Amino acid sequence: MRAIVIGGFLGSGKTSTIIRLGKEFSAQGNKVAVIVNEIGEIGIDGDVISKYGLDTTELTSGCICCSLKVNMKTTISLLMKEFQPDVLLIEPTGIAFPQVIKNEINLMDLKGTIVAPLVTLIDGSRFKQLMKEVKHFSMRQIIDAEILGINKIDLMEPRQIPIIEASVQQLNPKAKVVQLSTKIEDYRWYNFIKLILEEDTIKKNTALRTASPELSVMEGTQAVDESMDSIEASGISSYATEFIVEGEILPDVARTVVQDIMYMIKSKVIECSPEFVGHIKMFFENGNETVKMNITAHYEEPVMEIISSKTEEPKFKILSAVSNIDKEVLINIVDTSIIKAFASKGINVHKKRNLHHHLISKL
Ligand SMILES: Nc1nc2c(ncn2[C@@H]2O[C@H](COP(=O)(O)OP(=O)(O)OP(=O)(O)O)[C@@H](O)[C@H]2O)c(=O)[nH]1
Ligand SMILES: [Mg+2]
Missing domain, CATH: 3.40.50.300 (P-loop containing nucleotide triphosphate hydrolases)
Known part of the structure; x- marks a missing residue:
């Protein structure tokens, strides 16, 4: 292998x-x-x-x-x-x-x-x-x-x-x-x-590396410490969640909702972190197609992609990872934007509970 x-x-x-x-x-x-x-x-x-x-x-x-x-x-x-x-x-x-x-x-x-x-x-x-x-x-x-x-x-x-x-x-x-x-x-x-x-x-670039010598010469207080957890070192806050969407969703409604959510989140995130980099990605399966939309920096226009896929139940997932923002603030922005955008189309959504499972059991 x-x-x-x-x-x-x-x-x-x-x-x-x-x-x-x-x-x-x-x-x-x-x-x-x-x-x-x-x-x-x-x-x-x-x-x-x-x-x-x-x-x-x-x-x-x-x-x-x-x-x-x-x-x-x-x-x-x-x-x-x-x-x-x-x-x-x-x-x-x-x-x-x-x-x-x-x-x-x-x-x-x-x-x-x-x-x-x-x-x-x-x-x-x-x-x-x-x-x-x-x-x-x-x-x-x-x-x-x-x-x-x-x-x-x-x-x-x-x-x-x-x-x-x-x-x-x-x-x-x-x-x-x-x-x-x-x-x-x-x-x-x-x-x-x-x-x-x-x-x-x-x-072999020091296969079992224990220290990056180049880092020790880096100046500045933010230099990454080898023993530091990578998540902590990144300065990135992240939040991922899934919502259950009730009822039948028409493809053009799904596309509009995803777009609305993305623009709402983008504008609110920029207010808190004007030069953010990261990745905000959404995935909405709605019967006949999956709408995917994402953005990776503050100045970008979000990109929408449509993947054809047959599914039984509508499923909405989002993963947001953003630089220089407080995690609680990010969670609030994401949740309120999703609820507001679906509500404006008269669609009921609720957060999926018990998200945690050991994926190893899927094998
Ligand atoms: N124009 C262009 N877009 C690209 C290229 N490679 C990836 N993308 C786009 O960049 C975005 C992010 O790509 P992904 O492949 O999801 O990146 P990733 O590194 O897996 O992202 P995370 O798993 O969230 O860290 C998507 O919108 C891609 O379509 C490329 O070579 N050119
Ligand atoms: Mg990826």
């Missing part, structure tokens, strides 16, 4: 990359499994990935009673026993230090398993904003990587690309820096795959 960890900050394109890699590896005849770790007790990416026909297991973090590491180890062992994948794609949360996950897999010492070089994706189109809002956290993710993918180059001004490439390379001279776009299929994409599969060509 080949285990591939695709890390990167919130909204950098991890799920999009995993879907594309998964489809490609499957098309070549490999058995592909995906483990997605999401913040909070609600997962969206696992649902999205499943809609593309890949097998997924979600792990939820932010939960006091499960230790992510134990959970992941058990999941990997079970997957290997019961599914025997050829390729295992792993998406840590956007506020994890992916090196920790890779180290855990290495320590499991799995027979016949190749652990691919650690990939960190960077959203090139948000690089400046990330360096402003979550600088030290992003730097730590960059420093730990073995392959650095500057993603979303389709959104970047061409003359900016080499400038950012050079800045990123300077932060981590040992890593291979590549340009990427999950929306473009060209030689760069195939070069990226080649690098992932060429595990020996990359000099």
